[in-house]
Amino acid sequence: MNSDLSLIYITCHLRAADINQTPDPMNKACSYNKATSSWSPVEGPSVNCQCCNTGDCATVGSRRTAWGPYAGRRGVGKRDVVLLNEEFFSRPVESTFELIHPESDKEIKTIAVTLNTSVEAKVKLKSHRFERFSKWSSAVRATARLIHIVHHFANKDGANQECRKWHICEGPPTIEEVSQAERVIIQCVQNEVYSQEIHNLSKGLNLSKDSPLYQLNPIIDQNKLLRIGGRIARSTAISEEQNPLIIPGRHHITALIVRHYHEQAQHQGRHFTEGAVRSAGFWIIGMKRCISSILHKCVKCQRLRGKHLNQQMAELPTDRVFQ
Ligand SMILES: [Zn+2]
Numbered sequence: 001m002n003s004d005l006s007l008i009y010i011t012c013h014l015r016a017a018d019i020n021q022t023p024d025p026m027n028k029a030c031s032y033n034k035a036t037s038s039w040s041p042v043e044g045p046s047v048n049c050q051c052c053n054t055g056d057c058a059t060v061g062s063r064r065t066a067w068g069p070y071a072g073r074r075g076v077g078k079r080d081v082v083l084l085n086e087e088f089f090s091r092p093v094e095s096t097f098e099l100i101h102p103e104s105d106k107e108i109k110t111i112a113v114t115l116n117t118s119v120e121a122k123v124k125l126k127s128h129r130f131e132r133f134s135k136w137s138s139a140v141r142a143t144a145r146l147i148h149i150v151h152h153f154a155n156k157d158g159a160n161q162e163c164r165k166w167h168i169c170e171g172p173p174t175i176e177e178v179s180q181a182e183r184v185i186i187q188c189v190q191n192e193v194y195s196q197e198i199h200n201l202s203k204g205l206n207l208s209k210d211s212p213l214y215q216l217n218p219i220i221d222q223n224k225l226l227r228i229g230g231r232i233a234r235s236t237a238i239s240e241e242q243n244p245l246i247i248p249g250r251h252h253i254t255a256l257i258v259r260h261y262h263e264q265a266q267h268q269g270r271h272f273t274e275g276a277v278r279s280a281g282f283w284i285i286g287m288k289r290c291i292s293s294i295l296h297k298c299v300k301c302q303r304l305r306g307k308h309l310n311q312q313m314a315e316l317p318t319d320r321v322f323q
């Protein structure tokens with residue numbers, strides 16, 4: 001009782017006794033009073049609890065059986081009281097019991113354990129897959145083919161039964177598939193480069209002032225694409241030209257788009273290429289520098305705009321210079 005241990009292990013031995021039995025030092029129920037540091041019996045004389053402090057109730061009990069008033073009533077050799085000393089308190093007692101007839105034992109209940117397993121697909125399309133394309137149109141067409149296969153993979157009731165599983169359709173992809181492919185590619189790039197901005201905007205938070213999009217007041221459209229904002233945020237109609245898609249300046253996809261519209265503009269200068277890119281609904285961060293650097297590397301432009309070479313005149317023949 002004076003120990004500072006926070007854990008107490010108690011071993012109990014249950015025993016049936018006669019209801020008329022009078023309590024004695026071996027058969028009793030004592031409670032400990034912390035204030036007075038003494039044991040007191042629940043019933044019977046208080047002398048029965050005198051041995052609780054010393055812990056020798058067994059010897060007292062056996063002695064009592066020899067000379068006490070109830071000697072011989074419960075037999076001899078009582079070993080069913082285990083003395084609990086401090087060493088016993090300090091170590092846990094682990095006991096194992098073998099089940100006897102567990103099927104017919106009513107005290108044993110069956111516990112059913114159910115495991116719930118959920119699988120989440122974390123493999124996302126990464127933009128490095130588009131690096132093998134050297135043309136914007138081929139990247140869009142290949143992605144549109146994949147989208148077509150995804151939509152028609154389990155085509156069981158469709159009219160065209162050839163459009164099933166892995167196949168290549170004869171005709172070109174539809175306009176919807178092409179526009180969806182463009183959205184998929186741009187979304188993939190935006191999610192990689194502007195993940196923090198998309199997270200903030202979707203949560204309704206303000207953008208960081210260090211963000212390159214801070215001045216652009218970006219918005220997220222219904223396809224979860226980042227677009228240039230403005231003062232018409234309350235308008236339900238989103239115009240491709242007034243709310244162009246935001247594209248990072250240094251990205252392989254950006255180079256493909258600029259080259260594509262530069263060719264569509266018949267290799268005209270930076271202003272025409274920039275106009276073609278913007279009218280297509282793209283806003284490139286650092287557009288001027290990006291387009292200039294790409295046009296500077298354009299082989300066709302270098303040939304068309306290259307300086308005329310001045311041919312060096314050969315030496316005059318001897319008869320021309322002979323005097
Ligand atoms: Zn098909």
Ligand SMILES: [Zn+2]
Nearest residue numbers: 267298300301
């Ligand atoms: Zn060019």
